[in-house]
Amino acid sequence: MTIATSLLFWMESWKGKELPMRVRSVLLCLACALLVALPALSQGNPTGKLSGRVTSEGESLPGVTVTVTSPNLQGSRTTTTSGNGDYLFPSLPPGEYTVTFELEGMETVTQNLRVSAAQTVPLDVTLSVAGLTESIVVTGTLEAISQGTQAATTYTKTLVDSLPVGRTINEIVSLAPGVQPNGPTKDSTTGLGSITISGAPSFENLFVINGVVMNENVRGQAFDLFIEDAVQETTTASAAISAEYGRFTGGVVNVITKSGGNDFSGSARASLTNQDWEEETPLTVSQTNETVPTYEATLGGPVLRDRLWFFVAGRDLERSETRNTASQTNIPYENVREQRRYEGKLTATLTPRHTLLGSYSEIDDAEAGNAFTPILDRDSLVTRETPQELWSVNYTGTFGDNLLLTAQYSEREFTFIGSGAKSTDRIDGTLLIARALGNGRYHSPTFCGVCTPEQRDNENLVVKGSYFLS
Incomplete structure (x- = not known):
């Protein structure tokens, strides 16, 4: 057997909440002492x-x-x-x-x-x-189940496209053993609850795309920093996971996007939805009869064969649908959303032993009729923007037959703009909560929409060296 000895130096800081230098030094020393033989x-x-x-x-x-x-x-x-x-x-x-x-x-x-x-x-x-x-x-067969001690399942894009399921990350992860989409919050698009893995709380999972953590900073669920047709494969690990990852007690989800190749390839897709096609429920007051297309396109190929590849993708959505307030009032209102996602990726081989990878993702998202539910009236609705950006640079190099070095730096920016009340007036801007009506919210939106935009940004630096004893 080959014995691997791995030493990981990991540093992370939230913007605006930098750790003191002395604390960072102590944590770095502890990491050097503890993260050995991983x-x-x-x-x-x-x-x-x-x-x-x-x-x-x-x-x-x-x-x-x-x-x-x-x-x-x-x-x-x-x-x-x-x-x-x-x-x-x-x-x-x-x-x-x-x-x-x-x-x-x-x-x-x-x-x-x-x-x-x-x-x-x-x-x-x-x-x-x-x-x-x-x-x-x-x-050999293409095994989807991990062959080692780690309990992990991989779903490729080819397999997902052949199944009668959705293509979002949560819908793919929900197929894996040990996963339940029954967390406390519910996605209005997929109808799934927050992802729970191996019985851990929904905020105790780690979602990673191309090596970059894409967890939402507060509730721990995954941001939509992906384009469905750009995803190459999704691996969900639910048990016997290396502690090297950190920041989880449930499971780890690794999402890999396409990188292009020596041949040019691409795709184009239009997905159509219409709220009027859906079955009405006993609480349905009205539905919007409007066919909504979601457009996706990808393109990848060589800049230099076997040396430099590119991959780009885009997604466009303009949706309008009817939603209702809580069942106590059941008032219909319009929810209109315009969202555009962009992704770019470059993969370069400097030598057969040294590679560089750079990726960039951006989401422009504007939504009218957004609400922090449950609400009882239309005064609780807001028009907001939630732009996101993510970029990362990764280096991987092998020195001799035994030493592997990996380094990655990434930054992610996520901002709430106008996501709350339009006034700080003590009357107009005061939220009321009806405890007797299921904690329904009314009179004013929940948060402040005219205060400084809320930022949930982070940056990560990872440096790892692994030496394999033969």
């Missing part, structure tokens, strides 16, 4: 690990050339088995791989498999003495 799996852009042993007639076989290729890998990667017959590829982008084992005088073996984000794939191979023209090709 697998090199998590923080930073999630990659997979492929390892195993090559034998012949029950004995270790050194000197075997092991080569991996994939549509998601720039170029190919090659290593040689050690004196114990062990080999290791510590940082592979998620995707489908072809693994070839070659040694003069021995049969060539080819194995097809899938490597998922933040997962370790074991692959042991036995080589036999070659005949005159013999070779062996083994076709």
